[in-house]
Amino acid sequence: MWDTSRDYRLKVADKSISLFMKAVESGSLLGKWNKKLAVQMADEVKKILQSLIYSYLEPEELASSPEMRLIKEKGKNIMEALGGEGWAEMFLKEARDKEKTEENIARIKFFLNTILKLKERIMLGKILDPIIGIDIIVGEVMSSAGHPQADKLQICNVNIGDRSIRVVTNDLEVKEGDHVAVALLPPQNFRGITSEGMFLGTEGVLRDVKGEIGGLPNKIPLESLNEARKIVEKFIEGK
Known part of the structure; x- marks a missing residue:
């Protein structure tokens, strides 16, 4: 039985949500986007991750679980809520404080990469090392x-x-x-x-x-x- 509560991939994914929330609540992201939906989807991702953290599923089961598919789906929904494929370029174009906006865009990209590629990291198997996160x-x-x-x-x-x-x-x-x-x-x-x-x-x-x-x-x-x-x-x- 795999101790998912110690899996660094799940821990980093869970922590990255706080980074995302900090970015979207910063006030620096201007333009046409659905903040309410983006926050709602991120909250739902967190709830799913919390259930997986205490699931004690083997990595293979974890990677193929409905919850993992749902996380990826909601990650894509978040991208749409941000403005679609060109969301980062939109925020940069509308930026009043370029430095702050670039930092928050980078935070969002880290979050999205973390959750959208979570399955691929999980499929690497039983690795109890922070670097796998x-x-x-x-x-x-x-x-x-x-x-x-x-x-x-x-x-x-x-x-x-x-x-x-x-x-x-x-x-x-x-x-x-x-x-x-x-x-x-x-x-x-x-x-x-x-x-x-x-x-x-x-x-x-x-x-x-x-x-x-x-x-x-x-x-x-x-x-x-x-x-x-x-x-x-x-x-x-x-x-």
């Missing part, structure tokens, strides 16, 4: 530039297959064309720039990672996961 994927650096407010930081636009994300790093050697391992983490604001993830590495960023863009990286050092693992644990604890 997020996606670790191969990305390709499309561009890099210095941070306008911090000489020791660099801003990278990264292709992760189905979309691009922004990552702020302190490794100034990362450049266009590098294949990196990216942890998709709860967004962090670094002096006005929101980072949607973190490059993995030990002594510097891993820059020649093997694997399909958007897929799991091949044979990365286990110690390169340590920092991301700590961030996930702190996120679950609300720190």
